[in-house]
Amino acid sequence: MAHTMEAFFNPSSVAVAGASGSSMKLGNITLSNLLRFGYRGRIYAIHPRAGEIMGVPAFPSLRDIGEPVEVAVGVLPRELMLDFVADCADAGVRKVIVCAAGYSDAGAEGAAMQKQLADAARERGVRMMGPNSVGTISTSSGFVTSLMTLDPLQEGDISIIAQTGLFAGGFARWIASTQRFGVSKVACLGNKADVDEVDMLEYLGEDEATKVICIYTEGLHRGRDFLELARRVTEGKPVLMLKGGRSELGGRMAASHTGSMAGEEAVLRGALAQAGVVAVDGIDGLFDAAKALSYCPVPAGPNLGVVSITGAGTVLVADACQRRGLCLPAPSPQAARRAGEGLPGWARLLNPMDIWAATLQGSVEDAYRVILRAFAEERNMHMLMAVFTLVPESEFDAAALLCEVKEQHPEKPLLACFLGASEVDRRRWCSALEGMGVPVYDSVERCVDAAWALAGYGLRRARAGRRGAEAPCRGNGHGD
Amino acid sequence: MAHTMEAFFNPSSVAVAGASGSSMKLGNITLSNLLRFGYRGRIYAIHPRAGEIMGVPAFPSLRDIGEPVEVAVGVLPRELMLDFVADCADAGVRKVIVCAAGYSDAGAEGAAMQKQLADAARERGVRMMGPNSVGTISTSSGFVTSLMTLDPLQEGDISIIAQTGLFAGGFARWIASTQRFGVSKVACLGNKADVDEVDMLEYLGEDEATKVICIYTEGLHRGRDFLELARRVTEGKPVLMLKGGRSELGGRMAASHTGSMAGEEAVLRGALAQAGVVAVDGIDGLFDAAKALSYCPVPAGPNLGVVSITGAGTVLVADACQRRGLCLPAPSPQAARRAGEGLPGWARLLNPMDIWAATLQGSVEDAYRVILRAFAEERNMHMLMAVFTLVPESEFDAAALLCEVKEQHPEKPLLACFLGASEVDRRRWCSALEGMGVPVYDSVERCVDAAWALAGYGLRRARAGRRGAEAPCRGNGHGD
Numbered sequence: 001m002a003h004t005m006e007a008f009f010n011p012s013s014v015a016v017a018g019a020s021g022s023s024m025k026l027g028n029i030t031l032s033n034l035l036r037f038g039y040r041g042r043i044y045a046i047h048p049r050a051g052e053i054m055g056v057p058a059f060p061s062l063r064d065i066g067e068p069v070e071v072a073v074g075v076l077p078r079e080l081m082l083d084f085v086a087d088c089a090d091a092g093v094r095k096v097i098v099c100a101a102g103y104s105d106a107g108a109e110g111a112a113m114q115k116q117l118a119d120a121a122r123e124r125g126v127r128m129m130g131p132n133s134v135g136t137i138s139t140s141s142g143f144v145t146s147l148m149t150l151d152p153l154q155e156g157d158i159s160i161i162a163q164t165g166l167f168a169g170g171f172a173r174w175i176a177s178t179q180r181f182g183v184s185k186v187a188c189l190g191n192k193a194d195v196d197e198v199d200m201l202e203y204l205g206e207d208e209a210t211k212v213i214c215i216y217t218e219g220l221h222r223g224r225d226f227l228e229l230a231r232r233v234t235e236g237k238p239v240l241m242l243k244g245g246r247s248e249l250g251g252r253m254a255a256s257h258t259g260s261m262a263g264e265e266a267v268l269r270g271a272l273a274q275a276g277v278v279a280v281d282g283i284d285g286l287f288d289a290a291k292a293l294s295y296c297p298v299p300a301g302p303n304l305g306v307v308s309i310t311g312a313g314t315v316l317v318a319d320a321c322q323r324r325g326l327c328l329p330a331p332s333p334q335a336a337r338r339a340g341e342g343l344p345g346w347a348r349l350l351n352p353m354d355i356w357a358a359t360l361q362g363s364v365e366d367a368y369r370v371i372l373r374a375f376a377e378e379r380n381m382h383m384l385m386a387v388f389t390l391v392p393e394s395e396f397d398a399a400a401l402l403c404e405v406k407e408q409h410p411e412k413p414l415l416a417c418f419l420g421a422s423e424v425d426r427r428r429w430c431s432a433l434e435g436m437g438v439p440v441y442d443s444v445e446r447c448v449d450a451a452w453a454l455a456g457y458g459l460r461r462a463r464a465g466r467r468g469a470e471a472p473c474r475g476n477g478h479g480d
Numbered sequence: 481m482a483h484t485m486e487a488f489f490n491p492s493s494v495a496v497a498g499a500s501g502s503s504m505k506l507g508n509i510t511l512s513n514l515l516r517f518g519y520r521g522r523i524y525a526i527h528p529r530a531g532e533i534m535g536v537p538a539f540p541s542l543r544d545i546g547e548p549v550e551v552a553v554g555v556l557p558r559e560l561m562l563d564f565v566a567d568c569a570d571a572g573v574r575k576v577i578v579c580a581a582g583y584s585d586a587g588a589e590g591a592a593m594q595k596q597l598a599d600a601a602r603e604r605g606v607r608m609m610g611p612n613s614v615g616t617i618s619t620s621s622g623f624v625t626s627l628m629t630l631d632p633l634q635e636g637d638i639s640i641i642a643q644t645g646l647f648a649g650g651f652a653r654w655i656a657s658t659q660r661f662g663v664s665k666v667a668c669l670g671n672k673a674d675v676d677e678v679d680m681l682e683y684l685g686e687d688e689a690t691k692v693i694c695i696y697t698e699g700l701h702r703g704r705d706f707l708e709l710a711r712r713v714t715e716g717k718p719v720l721m722l723k724g725g726r727s728e729l730g731g732r733m734a735a736s737h738t739g740s741m742a743g744e745e746a747v748l749r750g751a752l753a754q755a756g757v758v759a760v761d762g763i764d765g766l767f768d769a770a771k772a773l774s775y776c777p778v779p780a781g782p783n784l785g786v787v788s789i790t791g792a793g794t795v796l797v798a799d800a801c802q803r804r805g806l807c808l809p810a811p812s813p814q815a816a817r818r819a820g821e822g823l824p825g826w827a828r829l830l831n832p833m834d835i836w837a838a839t840l841q842g843s844v845e846d847a848y849r850v851i852l853r854a855f856a857e858e859r860n861m862h863m864l865m866a867v868f869t870l871v872p873e874s875e876f877d878a879a880a881l882l883c884e885v886k887e888q889h890p891e892k893p894l895l896a897c898f899l900g901a902s903e904v905d906r907r908r909w910c911s912a913l914e915g916m917g918v919p920v921y922d923s924v925e926r927c928v929d930a931a932w933a934l935a936g937y938g939l940r941r942a943r944a945g946r947r948g949a950e951a952p953c954r955g956n957g958h959g960d
Contacts, residue, residue: 101840102827102837106826148874151902162792170899244799282796310650315733316730318732321729346590389646389650391629420650420654423654445761
């Protein structure tokens with residue numbers, strides 16, 4: 001039997017209330033998104049008079065449709081919402097997405113209205129997403145309820161649970177236009193008067209299309225349930241969390257945004273780590289880690305082997321690794337000997353390995369090849385990182401080289417980082433490398449943060465006994 | 481009289497040793513950069529046989545040129561460098577840039593060779609940049625000595641002192657192709673056997689074309705001199721520093737990269753703050769802060785007034801501000817009343833102000849206008865920040881609006897941040913906003929970090945008595 005949340009992503013039919021003849025109305029944006037995404041279910045518009053809107057049949061009320069409707073989207077002001085939920089129940093609609101704001105995000109009066117709305121839904125057996133929600137996206141079904149004009153996203157294995165509409169708004173546009181990772185599902189939960197992270201995590205934990213789960217939350221209403229569930233889910237797939245409102249000031253803003261109460265942050269952070277959830281910093285940190293976990297295998301440990309064309313890259317990588325508690329083991333004598341083949345005799349053979357000297361003698365490609373191969377064979381280097389600075393003088397077919405390394409060592413995550421490049425070169429290289437599954441980052445700090453997230457999930461899996469337990473090196477910064 | 485360092489940026493003539501008939505030779509790249517940047521001085525190539533290289537007259541040795549040469553660039557292996565420096569001295573060349581690596585970056589033997597080279601230069605009265613340096617860029621004179629093919633950079637007021645060649649390599653290509661800030665001068669100091677940050681800071685402190693000084697260093701050889709000088713320079717212009725090798729591990733890598741000894745980091749950080757230097761994190765942090773200081777006036781204090789179209793933006797801004805010790809003062813009753821005009825009655829009137837509700841009622845532009853104006857008139861909001869998420873539904877002429885605010889309040893820094901956008905929209909808006917002097921950032925964290933750097937310099941100036949001393953708010957995170 002399908003999970004009860006499945007209907008929010010793959011319904012056989014949807015009704016949109018709030019559509020009209022005017023193309024600028026939010027309800028019409030929802031309709032046009034559904035059409036543009038190629039949603040294959042039946043679509044109905046609810047409108048007092050219109051016979052059809054944008055080719056979608058319109059009815060005065062849900063009950064007039066005369067066929068079962070699985071999900072209704074209420075793109076209506078809050079004054080009309082209580083009636084709308086009652087209409088849903090009367091028409092047998094069991095799932096509703098409430099877009100109106102002005103509830104727990106708007107002080108005590110709004111909070112009381114929200115309780116009334118949630119009670120009404122619960123009493124009538126209707127599951128509600130929101131209020132203050134822009135709903136969901138599913139790339140496989142083409143289902144989308146956003147109030148903001150979106151372009152279809154590439155189908156993939158990252159799913160997002162968010163207490164903000166951004167992920168079905170600006171960020172969805174950013175992913176569609178610039179990123180090479182694919183998305184499976186997005187749920188924008190709003191004020192979470194009913195459906196919350198626990199419902200969604202349970203669903204996405206079982207969802208075969210989802211390999212990586214990203215969460216943006218401003219506070220967990222059911223913390224204990226969430227942690228217990230997360231412990232189970234993270235045995236099988238990574239869960240990344242960005243917690244908004246971690247500071248006292250941010251917590252106060254969270255109360256205004258979605259009516260969330262910020263928790264005891266230190267306690268929560270420890271409990272999340274115990275449950276195997278990787279807590280990331282910032283939106284960039286969330287996407288960077290998700291991309292790494294989508295692209296890469298789970299590493300057997302937290303140690304990095306790094307090659308950099310620039311000495312500053314080695315210094316900044318080392319600073320970033322130490323901050324994150326990742327280790328950079330010295331190369332074995334054998335690896336150092338092999339690595340030295342691509343460099344002048346005076347070059348120092350370390351990890352991170354600086355190969356600037358190879359630029360001076362025109363052997364950059366050889367240096368990357370020899371050293372990456374040597375490091376890939378080091379048992380105690382669990383992940384590999386290549387730092388490039390893109391200038392015509394160091395240009396070579398990096399994609400072919402990294403592909404070679406990946407094929408020989410498919411068990412080791414391989415990440416790349418650009419320290420400076422023209423925009424044209426950056427795009428070209430990024431497209432070539434990410435096209436073959438090497439995630440690329442624009443700064444060493446972000447690349448190391450992504451490696452840290454990989455290592456954190458590797459540790460979780462090792463604890464779950466899913467891998468041969470390579471002992472994490474001393475000083476690893478993950479959780480327990 | 482011109483400062484002695486001036487010749488490294490605006491020499492009347494330059495000789496490049498190491499050029500040849502092969503276009504792939506590093507010395508030829510230096511020549512072609514000089515030609516492409518439109519350097520107006522005389523150029524000579526040093527080559528045993530060629531009569532000319534790329535149209536540049538070639539001579540077997542410096543002495544054969546028969547005219548005074550102000551700077552010589554040695555694009556030669558280290559074995560030839562001692563002779564080259566002696567040739568410079570014999571030919572009356574007083575400034576030399578040594579590109580060869582393999583000195584203090586290569587262990588004890590290399591360090592001994594470096595000492596020998598530096599001693600030779602000093603004894604003969606030659607000032608040396610390097611070794612392991614790629615030299616300098618000056619946009620006003622078109623002088624450039626990089627070994628990497630560069631495109632001309634936009635002339636501007638940011639100058640960079642770096643202990644890495646990246647800023648005359650990949651980063652210069654990145655700035656030229658994607659950024660809207662201008663550069664005055666770049667000095668890549670390499671191992672700093674002679675010319676170091678103190679020489680450069682002294683020069684750039686007096687340089688009228690330089691308004692903002694950025695430093696990437698892996699360790700200061702003359703720490704006391706640097707701090708004393710920095711204290712004077714920061715009275716007049718901001719100095720930003722990214723310190724590589726802050727961690728124990730990074731410090732060890734710095735020793736390999738440029739032979740630097742990492743200092744006592746905590747002590748150094750405190751002393752830098754005392755001297756008014758703003759210590760930034762990461763390359764992004766350095767560029768982000770430099771852009772803000774180049775674009776914006778010096779703020780009278782560290783408090784922000786923030787408008788965000790998304791509630792998550794307000795939460796993340798608050799978290800970032802608290803981390804950085806910046807304050808978000810509550811709006812005065814008068815400002816709150818005015819701000820409320822653009823929003824439904826239930827909206828909460830706070831700082832940061834969430835205007836998502838305006839999207840639902842189609843009055844986004846009004847909301848930004850009314851609130852930015854109200855906040856701009858708050859005496860205790862010293863900087864303004866507008867958070868956008870770019871979707872077609874919230875599209876309006878933001879540049880015109882922000883221009884209006886800037887004109888009415890030229891004394892207040894105004895920063896913008898995009899939380900999600902399609903690449904096309906992002907570029908268009910970024911170009912429009914930065915074209916009128918509003919720096920734009922891709923994450924709230926980076927935007928707040930830039931505001932923090934502005935506040936840090938504002939505090940330095942207030943201490944120097946250069947501004948009416950607005951008291952910084954409690955909890956400000958800058959230095960003393």
